Amino acid sequence: MKLAKPFIAVSFLGIIGALYHAWSEGAFSTNYGVVSFSPYASLYGVPYWVFGVVWFPLVFAVGLWSTKLGTRMLPMELLILLSVGNVFTGYLWFLDLLVVKAFTLVYVALYSTNYALTVLIVAEHWSSDVMRGYLYGTVTGAIIGIFLGPYGVVVCGLGGGLFGALRHYLLPVKISSGTTPPKGTVG
Numbered sequence: 001m002k003l004a005k006p007f008i009a010v011s012f013l014g015i016i017g018a019l020y021h022a023w024s025e026g027a028f029s030t031n032y033g034v035v036s037f038s039p040y041a042s043l044y045g046v047p048y049w050v051f052g053v054v055w056f057p058l059v060f061a062v063g064l065w066s067t068k069l070g071t072r073m074l075p076m077e078l079l080i081l082l083s084v085g086n087v088f089t090g091y092l093w094f095l096d097l098l099v100v101k102a103f104t105l106v107y108v109a110l111y112s113t114n115y116a117l118t119v120l121i122v123a124e125h126w127s128s129d130v131m132r133g134y135l136y137g138t139v140t141g142a143i144i145g146i147f148l149g150p151y152g153v154v155v156c157g158l159g160g161g162l163f164g165a166l167r168h169y170l171l172p173v174k175i176s177s178g179t180t181p182p183k184g185t186v187g
Contacts, residue, residue: 003120004067004074010120011060014113018052021106048092052110055085059117074124079134083162084117090154098151106109117164130165 059081066075089111096102125131141160145152154165 002073003124004063004072006072007074007078007117007120008060008063010113010116012064014056014110014117015053015060015105016111018056019108020051021110022049022053024106038083042097051088056113059085059114066152074121076121076125076128076130079118079125079130079165080162082114082121083134083158085114085166086118086158087155087162090151090158092147093154094151111117113146133164133167134161137161140164 012135045050062078062081063074064070066078067073092107092111096104096107122134138157138161140159140162142153144160145154145156149154
């Protein structure tokens, strides 16, 4: 599959959504200090809207660069980047739903944009070990998270997916006896 162009389009929609979110939060017209130092609207003094305004252009630029302007397949390594964003949105879900008890479509649209980008990467490389590791890690993490409640399912599922994908990059290549090692490995 070639999902680079849809990936680039969705990440561009993320930029528009993040700018709209910043505008709806009054980020461009109110006192920066009011927004940045409110107890549930910032992380270490950085307003949450800043993360979206930085995150989606970053994903868009990395998507453009890594696919040579949409002419090549999406690289699997983008899964790691997007999984970090998914874990962060898990924290934001926690704040929105359990702490602040607020539900806005703007937030849901931004979080869903990151999830949609993740789905495009998984769909592009569905047959690889990394994607199977991501899937198994997500399921295992979600099952473990059941003991921590609904938020635990989300966080452990996302973290498990990230770990499941990363383990294929961090573990050495195993070569069984009687087989020829893949090109570029020492056997």
